[in-house]
Amino acid sequence: MTYWRYPRYVSVAEKKAKAARKLKQLKKKNPAIQPIVIEGRAIAKTWWGKSWNLNLERYADYSNRIGRGRSYVRHGAVLDLQIEAGKIQSLVQGSRAKPYTVSIRIKGITKQIWQNMKAACAGKLDSLQGLLSGKFPKTLGEVFTAQGRGLFPSPQEISFDCSCPDWADMCKHVAATLYGIGTRLDDDAGLFFTLRKVKIDDLIQQTLKDQSYKLLEKAESMSPGKIAESDLSGMFGIDMEATMDFDLPEIPQKISGTAKTARRAAKQSKAKTTQRKPAIKTPAKKQADQLSSKSAASNKRANPMARKPRPKTPVKKSAAKRKSPGLTATAQILNIIKRSKRGLDVATLRQKTGFDDQKIRNVIYKAFREGIIKRAGRGIYRGA
Numbered sequence: 001m002t003y004w005r006y007p008r009y010v011s012v013a014e015k016k017a018k019a020a021r022k023l024k025q026l027k028k029k030n031p032a033i034q035p036i037v038i039e040g041r042a043i044a045k046t047w048w049g050k051s052w053n054l055n056l057e058r059y060a061d062y063s064n065r066i067g068r069g070r071s072y073v074r075h076g077a078v079l080d081l082q083i084e085a086g087k088i089q090s091l092v093q094g095s096r097a098k099p100y101t102v103s104i105r106i107k108g109i110t111k112q113i114w115q116n117m118k119a120a121c122a123g124k125l126d127s128l129q130g131l132l133s134g135k136f137p138k139t140l141g142e143v144f145t146a147q148g149r150g151l152f153p154s155p156q157e158i159s160f161d162c163s164c165p166d167w168a169d170m171c172k173h174v175a176a177t178l179y180g181i182g183t184r185l186d187d188d189a190g191l192f193f194t195l196r197k198v199k200i201d202d203l204i205q206q207t208l209k210d211q212s213y214k215l216l217e218k219a220e221s222m223s224p225g226k227i228a229e230s231d232l233s234g235m236f237g238i239d240m241e242a243t244m245d246f247d248l249p250e251i252p253q254k255i256s257g258t259a260k261t262a263r264r265a266a267k268q269s270k271a272k273t274t275q276r277k278p279a280i281k282t283p284a285k286k287q288a289d290q291l292s293s294k295s296a297a298s299n300k301r302a303n304p305m306a307r308k309p310r311p312k313t314p315v316k317k318s319a320a321k322r323k324s325p326g327l328t329a330t331a332q333i334l335n336i337i338k339r340s341k342r343g344l345d346v347a348t349l350r351q352k353t354g355f356d357d358q359k360i361r362n363v364i365y366k367a368f369r370e371g372i373i374k375r376a377g378r379g380i381y382r383g384a
Helices: 012-029 047-057 066-074 111-121 128-132 138-144 172-187 190-195 201-220 229-236 257-273 283-302 329-339 346-353 357-369
Strands: 078-084 087-092 100-106 158-162 373-377 380-383
Touching (some): 047 066, 047 138, 047 172, 066 172, 078 190, 087 172, 100 172, 111 138, 111 201, 158 172, 172 190, 329 357, 329 373, 329 380, 346 357, 357 373
Antiparallel strands (some): 078 087, 087 100, 100 158, 373 380
């Protein structure tokens, strides 16, 4: 006569202690392992983590089996979980002493679905931070989670394997790993796009371009001298790079005739505005001035041609007056940079536009950070 032997009951505390001991051993051999740690009762707390778990639970293929892994992931049985492009590797502590190895493969998003996602997100996403934190319109969230047409995978796109002897297609170790992915997305939602083999920047690319041009136009109305590094950091929501080169080197060039004329005109205007104290005239000086004025008047009557004033040499307009009508300074500077194949520096841009160095550097810095232009060399920029 044969009797079934039931396995010994193992309490939750024993399971947690066993997983903790094994995790300590693994960390000695490989400090880079990444265990799944659940704090509180909720397995996932952010929009991306919750949506990942709900997507798995709503499919009939998984709804009856994926729940077997909830207790495992809560007890800390997922000792290591690594997410790569289209692949997940994990170690899950089971009833045996050695952890089981789980391998899951997920297909990438099809080109058609990705094109639809980019079209749906055009102009609706405010920032990359808002997307990763799940702060976007509700209608957009419905598009992301649409079955078979959204960002989240269907059972047909998921394949898995486990080293345990369980004959079931989805064992509790695989289920625990799938729940662990939702927990990991709480820490870094960008891993979702890595897993689906797409670039997250594509969803907000057009929105960022529109915001960049708006911010550049807004900054154009401000005085260049008043735009400090802290203002630029707050305006664009970015951290200033410590290695950013604001003192761009200038290439020595010959001074053109227009530049010489502009300098000469500036000196003349400065000389005219200089005030001089009137000299005190003595009676002898006054008499000499009267005689010289009478002599000058008689000379004019004798020589009529002397009364004609000498024609003044026309002063050429400086480069600062040759601005393109209808274009802002930002647009002029960016257009000149984009037309250059080898790139331009601040000195050349100043010569071509007539703008001061501070204004040119402000425009270059903001356009460079937004990806509109790129660096061709030290202090030299060209179109991206």
